[in-house]
Each structure stands twice: as C-alpha cells, then as structure tokens.
Amino acid sequence: MGDGSMVAVRFRERAGDGHRAPAHGSSHRAGAVPGAVLDMLTTYEFVDPDYKGVPEALHLAAAGRPQTLQGYIDGTREGSAATAEQLSQGLHASTLCADYRYPWGTSDTPVEGRAAALDRVERKLAPARTWPFDAATATRNGFLLSCLDWPREPVPQAPPRHRKLPRVPVLLLGGDRDVSTPVEWLRQEAKMAPLGQVVIVPGAAHSVQTRAASDAGRRAVYDFLLHG
Secondary structure, three states: OOHHHHHHHHHHHHHHHOOOOOOOOOOOOOOHHHHHHHHHHHHHHOOOOOOOHHHHHHHHOOOOOHHHHHHHHHHHHHHHHOOOOOOHHHHHHHHHHHHEEOOOOOOOOOHHHHHHHHHHHHHOOOHHHOOOOOOOOOHHHHHHHHHOOOOOOOOOOHHHOOOOOOOOOOEEEEEEEOOOOOOHHHHHHHHOOOOOOEEOOOOOOOOOOOOOOOOOHHHHHHHHHHOO
C-alpha cells in the first residue's frame, strides 16, 4: 500500500492546482480527494475481492498518471448507484446512525456539537493508525459523514460491556477480504455470544452469501438453520 500514500499526495497536489476529483458524499476539508480513492477501494470489493488491476492503477497514479485510477473511481461510483426500490439509503443511514457509536457519541448527541468532537478525534489520530491515508480521510468518509448531521433522536442505552447474549445459537458469517465490515468487528460481536459460531470465508468480501465464489458461507447458513 505504499503507492496508496503517494496517490493521496498526488491527488492533493492536483486538488491544489484546481483539478479536484469528486468525492462521495462530501467535499469537506482535505480528506475529500483521497477519500474518493478510499470509497473506490471499499466499493470495489463487491465487484472483485481480488482487486485485479487496482494495484496497477494505484502504481500509475503514484507515478503521476491518475487516469486509470480515476476510471475505477468513476466506474465504481456509477456502478454502485441504486434506485430507492433496490436500496433505501434513508433506511440504511437511519439504521447505522441509530445503532453505531461515533466520536461524538450517539444519535442522541446534539447535532451542533458533533463536528467539534470529530475534529478533536482527528487531531489526536497518529499517522500510523490511518496510513496510507491521512486523518482527514479517516474521519470524513462513509457513514461518519452520513450521521454527522443526522437529526437528533433517542437511542436505546448500550448494554454494559459485561452483558452477554442469551445462550442461544448464533452464526457470525464474514469474508476475510471484507473492508466494509472487517473481521475484527465480527470477532467483537462473537465475544457477546456464548454459543456463537464464527465462519470466515476465505477470498470473500462483504456479500458472502450472494457474491462469494466459494459456497462455504451458504453451506454454513444451510447447516446452521437445519442442524443448529
């Protein structure tokens, strides 16, 4: 991923010359331009979890020839567009904003104080935690932006950390190449389930049951539902 760091620099240089590549969601601050690269990498896993051709595009962009990479950015943005019937973005956002915990707290946190809280977290981020991207890219993308201005709403209080789920069978299914909901999150959830069964499908990305080439995830669901 060394090329990724150079790509971020190159894109920022182009932005400074007035050649700003569009970013998904928001152009807020310096993270917007390399954020377009991060968005593409996160989305492209749905197309090809092996990322064929992407390393070469990053290498070319790092050398000052970003046209191929920009094609990937534009193509994934166009390809990921969906109608409201296919994907309700409002429902998707409302679920994420209600369920997740953010640098500013929850959706019950007043909107006017969220940006300042996010700024404080950004300033404290060590470069090693966000490399090859910068701190602005890490804090100005995806559902962080979606929920930053989401209307304030009450959310259930999070259970104490020592609380566990009831002793019922739970299947936790993921792909080892999922960059949207990484395996680390799956293992965190597994700690809450005394009878949790973790299945990680090699070579699979986010859509383990619908897009994975391997049938391991689908077999795991089949066996879990029929045999427990």
